[in-house]
Amino acid sequence: MIFREVEDRDLIAQARRGHVDAYNVLVSRWEKRVFNYLLRMVRNREDAMDLSQDVFLKAYQNLRKLEDPAKFAGWLFRIAHNEAYSLLRKNRPEGEIAGELKSGESSSRMFPIELNLAVQSALGRLSDDQREAVLLKVYQGFKFEEMAEILSCPVSTVKSRLYTALDLLKQTLAAVNVGGTE
């Protein structure tokens, strides 16, 4: 992990000096994580792809503004967060609730593909803020403090969003037998 951080820092330094190849390596290293974060935020493959492009373009344009290269991940996801929210705000009127999973829709035994759908649907029932908190913590492994920086809010708000989301997910996914057996 330490080596990885050093490598990212080194790549950032090279990219700042105009080495495009170094930035290419950074893109290939982070594109999957950024794409999946955006995909689960905006829930549309094409939008997620377009936003990913924008995120890496903006990151490149502003790379010199990144004060601490060790915080590249948080900084990159801050850009991704801004991009995702600007699209969500544009596409969806305030307060609209995302696609609901009807009660009883999940069964006690599921194929992996059905489990996948159930999880996607459960995530879709959360508010954008709650879903993002889950994505950043569970899937991206950020610490509370890092999340607070990405989301520009206090740690207490991060915890509140995440805890509420976990309680809702617990209820929604309670019927899902994760092992796929009865």
Next chain:
Amino acid sequence: MNCSTVDLKAYFLGEVARAEKSSVEDHVRACQSCREELDRLKLTDTALRSLVDEDAPQRIAFVSDKVFEPRWYRSIWRSGPAMGFASAALLAAAIFAHGFSPNGYARPAAAATVNTAQMEQRIEREVNLRLDAAAVRQSQQMANLLDAAELRYESKRQADLAGVQQAARYYKDQTARLMMAANKQETPGQ
């Protein structure tokens, strides 16, 4: 430490300080409701992590293509002093060429045409490569979708078959019962 002071979710998410960790663990060992809550959190986490990361449908195009890389003349263009020097050198070369040219002007260089043609070839090659890669990716995605659809269709077919068999058994029983009833009605009259 009691249930109200234990931040079980923070513990589960690895956000509890090392010093506090052991006291949370002691409490969880002694408290059944917290143990159950922790189990529910683990189940939820396992379900969430079953969601597999997808590959991006295409590589991020920005600067990943060699053809989009800045060329030497662009870096000169971006650099102010170098650009000034290059302009001066170009002007000097033009005056020098003009002095020795029999027609009084320099003929346009063929190199520019060659460079454009080379660039077009490179772009075409890159586009073809990308199209091929996209075709492979699409056929793979299609195969995955077909597999998933086949799986669903098979389970639906099995369910339908079981339903049909059940209905057939029901109608067979009903027919037998009606036949017996009809036979019974005929018998007293004979």
